[in-house]
Amino acid sequence: QVQLQESGPGLVKPSETLSLTCAVSGYSISSGYYWGWIRQPPGKGLEWIGSIYHSGSTYYNPSLKSRVTISVDTSKNQFSLKLSSVTAADTAVYYCARVAVAGTDYWGQGTLVTVSS
């Protein structure tokens, strides 16, 4: 059974960098698939942040591209998100997920990140 688990600070100060990690179990990232980050502001809809392949190829949402970096560590079977220069608008539940041709089929439980001083 594939499982994903997000981890990282729940509170980030404005202008700082948000950093999250997604640990994957039950499947080796090196075996394939894209791996992605999605966020959801409180009470609002879903927004795709970006995706990464095990080789390191990345795709980012154009609206966030200048602030986003997604990386992968196959030795630890995890991938990470960095979002720089955060503001209150970046407050959201952040999900990591596996991206397949057959849809985004496995999701983490999500972690709330609040941007506040």
Added chain:
Amino acid sequence: EIVLTQSPGTLSLSPGERATLSCRASQSVSSSYLAWYQQKPGQAPRLLIYGASSRATGIPDRFSGSGSGTDFTLTISRLEPEDFAVYYCQQYGSSPAITFGQGTRLEIK
């Protein structure tokens, strides 16, 4: 970037009724890369339909998807109490911008 517009915003129905949810794209979407998700409060989204019409593993057959080009539909044939949730469509064929619709809230009438 492909914009997905879902309608209605809220749908009020009773258990046992049929639900029809719409997703319209601003430009043509490959049917192979159109998905539907269900989200309940406090939970991550769950994949229901991929490739516009294929049910994901473990999804009951009362859920069905159809459509092509710019118009797609999710149908729930007979609503069960556990089906009341928010539903999102997603297109994931036009990298780099994978996009979601704004969601349809299905509520009990």
